[in-house]
Amino acid sequence: MLRIEDLRKRYGSGEEALTGVSFAVPAGQVVGLIGSSGAGKSTLIRCVNRLIEPTGGRILLDGLEVTALGRRALHRVRRRIGMIFQEYALVERLTVMENVLSGRLGYVPFWRSFTRRFPQRDVDTAFALLDRVGLSDYADQRADALSGGQRQRVGIARALEQDPELLLVDEPTASLDPKTSRQIMRLICEICAERRLPAVINIHDVVLAQAFVDRIIGLRGGAVVFDGPPAALDAAVLTRIYGEEDWAAIQRRGGDDDEGAPGIAADRLAGLA
Amino acid sequence: MASEAIASRRWRRPPPIANPRLRWAIYGGALIYLTLAIASIEVNWHRVYEGLDRGWRFVQGFLFPDFISRFGDIVQGMEESLTMTVTATVVGVAVSVPIGIGAARNLAPLPVYLGCRAIIALSRSFQEIIVAILFVAMFGFGPFAGFLTLSFATIGFLSKLLAEDIEDIDEAQAEAIRATGAGWWQLVNYGIQPQVMPRLIGLSLYRLDINFRESAVIGIVGAGGVGATLNTAIDRYEYDSAGAILILIIVIVMMAEYLSSYVRKWVQ
Numbered sequence: 001m002l003r004i005e006d007l008r009k010r011y012g013s014g015e016e017a018l019t020g021v022s023f024a025v026p027a028g029q030v031v032g033l034i035g036s037s038g039a040g041k042s043t044l045i046r047c048v049n050r051l052i053e054p055t056g057g058r059i060l061l062d063g064l065e066v067t068a069l070g071r072r073a074l075h076r077v078r079r080r081i082g083m084i085f086q087e088y089a090l091v092e093r094l095t096v097m098e099n100v101l102s103g104r105l106g107y108v109p110f111w112r113s114f115t116r117r118f119p120q121r122d123v124d125t126a127f128a129l130l131d132r133v134g135l136s137d138y139a140d141q142r143a144d145a146l147s148g149g150q151r152q153r154v155g156i157a158r159a160l161e162q163d164p165e166l167l168l169v170d171e172p173t174a175s176l177d178p179k180t181s182r183q184i185m186r187l188i189c190e191i192c193a194e195r196r197l198p199a200v201i202n203i204h205d206v207v208l209a210q211a212f213v214d215r216i217i218g219l220r221g222g223a224v225v226f227d228g229p230p231a232a233l234d235a236a237v238l239t240r241i242y243g244e245e246d247w248a249a250i251q252r253r254g255g256d257d258d259e260g261a262p263g264i265a266a267d268r269l270a271g272l273a
Numbered sequence: 274m275a276s277e278a279i280a281s282r283r284w285r286r287p288p289p290i291a292n293p294r295l296r297w298a299i300y301g302g303a304l305i306y307l308t309l310a311i312a313s314i315e316v317n318w319h320r321v322y323e324g325l326d327r328g329w330r331f332v333q334g335f336l337f338p339d340f341i342s343r344f345g346d347i348v349q350g351m352e353e354s355l356t357m358t359v360t361a362t363v364v365g366v367a368v369s370v371p372i373g374i375g376a377a378r379n380l381a382p383l384p385v386y387l388g389c390r391a392i393i394a395l396s397r398s399f400q401e402i403i404v405a406i407l408f409v410a411m412f413g414f415g416p417f418a419g420f421l422t423l424s425f426a427t428i429g430f431l432s433k434l435l436a437e438d439i440e441d442i443d444e445a446q447a448e449a450i451r452a453t454g455a456g457w458w459q460l461v462n463y464g465i466q467p468q469v470m471p472r473l474i475g476l477s478l479y480r481l482d483i484n485f486r487e488s489a490v491i492g493i494v495g496a497g498g499v500g501a502t503l504n505t506a507i508d509r510y511e512y513d514s515a516g517a518i519l520i521l522i523i524v525i526v527m528m529a530e531y532l533s534s535y536v537r538k539w540v541q
Contacts, residue, residue, distance in 0.1 A: 049452055051448060051451060051452060075454045075455075075456060076454065077454075078451075078452060078453065078454035079453060079454030080454075081452070083449065083452040083453075085445060085448075085449055086445075087445060089445040089446055089448065089449035090446070090449070091446045091449075091450070091463060091464065091467050091468070092443075092446065092467070092468075093467040093468065093470070093471075094463070094467050098463075102449075102450060102453055102455070102463050103453050104453075105450065105453045105454065105455035105456075105459045105463065106453055106454025106455060107454075110456060110458045110459055110462075113455075113459050113462065113463070114458075114459075114462055155449075158449075158453070162453055162454070168452075
C-alpha cells in the first residue's frame with residue numbers, strides 16, 4: 001500500500017513541479033499516471049523512491065514514512081521499490097544476467113557484487129525471472145545486443161529481482177512499437193496481478209493506458225485533475241488534463257492499433273532494398 | 274495575386290559577424306598582424322646554409338644507421354626507458370583512477386571535487402621537461418627521476434580525461450542502479466565502471482605510448498633512459514648511432530600504436 005500525502009516539489013530554478021499531490025494505491029492496483037510533458041509525472045514517480053528529493057509532503061509505504069528516512073534506511077527501502085525505465089536504462093556493457101542480478105545490490109555486501117558471487121538463491125530467482133519474461137537463452141548476452149522489447153523485459157526482470165513491494169514504471173513503452181508496447185504493458189499488469197503488487201505507471205499513450213490499467217490519475221501543472229476508472233475518460237476529462245483538442249479520434253480508435261506498425265516497417269525495409 | 278506569391282526572395286547564409294564594418298575590421302586586422310608578424314622573424318641565411326651541411330650528415334646517419342658500435346649503450350638506454358615507461362604508466366593509472374573519480378562532479382562531494390581538480394591542474398600546468406629538471410635536481414640523475422616525472426604527468430592527463438568521461442556517462446543507467454538500493458561503491462562498480470572502462474583502457478594504452486616518447490625527451494635533461502644515450506650520441510657528432518636510436522624509437526612507438534588499436538577494438 002502506497003500513500004502519498006500533499007507531495008510538493010519545487011526545483012532550484014523556482015519551478016514548481018508538484019503542487020500538493022495526494023492519493024493512495026492499494027495492493028494489486030495498477031495506476032496509470034497521464035498528463036502532458038512537464039506536468040510532473042516523472043518528478044512524482046522519482047519522489048517516491050527519492051531519486052528526486054521532495055520539498056514537502058509525505059510518502060508512506062506500508063506505513064513506513066519514506067520521506068523521513070536517513071541515508072542507510074533510504075537504501076534499504078529503495079530495494080523494496082522496483083523501478084522500470086523509459087529507454088530501459090540497462091547497463092549496456094553488462095550481460096543480461098548481471099543486469100538482472102543488479103536488482104539484488106541493495107541486499108548483498110560490496111565484495112559479493114564486485115566479484116559477481118551472488119547467493120545461489122538470487123541466481124535461481126534471476127533464472128526463473130528470465131524464464132518468465134522469455135529470455136532464459138540470453139543470460140550471457142550483453143544487454144546492448146538485445147532489441148528494444150527484449151531490453152525492457154530485462155528491465156522488468158531486474159525490478160522483480162528486487163522482490164519489490166511496489167513498482168514504479170516510467171514511460172515503459174516510449175520507444176517501442178505498438179505491438180511490443182502492448183506485450184510489455186500486458187506483462188507488467190499480469191505480474192502485478194500475480195504478486196498483488198501496487199504499481200504507478202507514467203504513460204503517454206492514453207489508449208494503451210485505458211486498455212490495461214485499473215485506475216487513471218491525470219496530472220496537470222503538478223496537481224491531480226482527474227482520478228477515476230479508465231472508462232470515465234471522456235473528451236471533457238481529456239481536455240481538463242491536456243487542454244483543448246479534438247478528442248473524438250482517440251476514443252473511436254479503441255484497441256485496434258495492433259496491426260499498423262509492422263506494415264509500415266515492412267514498407268520501409270522494401271524502400272531500403 | 275498569384276504572381277506576388279511566386280516572386281522569388283533572395284536568400285544568403287547569414288555571416289558569422291553581423292555588423293559589416295566590424296567584420297571587415299577584424300578580417301583586415303588579422304591580415305595586417307599576420308604580415309607584420311612574418312616580417313619580424315629574423316633569419317640568418319648564412320647560418321642556415323652552414324646548418325644544411327650538418328643536417329645532410331644527420332640524414333645520412335639516418336639512412337645508414339649504426340646499431341653496432343654503441344650497441345651496449347643503446348640496449349641499456351632502451352631497457353631503462355621501457356622500464357620507466359611501464360612502471361610509470363602502471364603507477365600513474367593506479368593513482369589516476371581514484372583522483373579521476375574524485376574529480377567527477379556527478380560522483381564526488383564538492384570539497385573532494387575541488388581537491389582532486391587542484392591536483393590535476395597542478396600536474397597539467399608543468400610540462401614534462403620542467404618537472405624532470407626539478408626531479409633530477411631532487412633525486413639525482415637517472416631513471417628514478419624519469420619514473421617520477423612520467424607518473425606525475427600521467428596523473429594529470431588520465432585523471433582529467435577519466436573525470437570528463439565519468440561526467441559524460443548516460444545518467445539513466447546510473448540512476449537505475451541507484452534505484453535498486455545500491456551503495457556508493459556498488460554504484461561505481463555497476464553504474465559507472467562498465468560505461469567508462471573501454472575508454473580508460475584505451476587512454477592508458479595511449480598514455481603508455483606517450484610516456485615512451487617522453488622518456489626519450491626527458492633523458493636529455495638527465496632523467497635517464499634512451500634519451501640520455503641519444504643526447505650523448507648527438508653531442509659526439511655520432512649521427513649514425515643517433516639515427517639508429519631514432520629508428521628504434523619509431524619502431525617501438527609504431528608497435529605500441531598497433532597493439533593499442535587492436536586492444537581497443539577488443540574491449541569495445
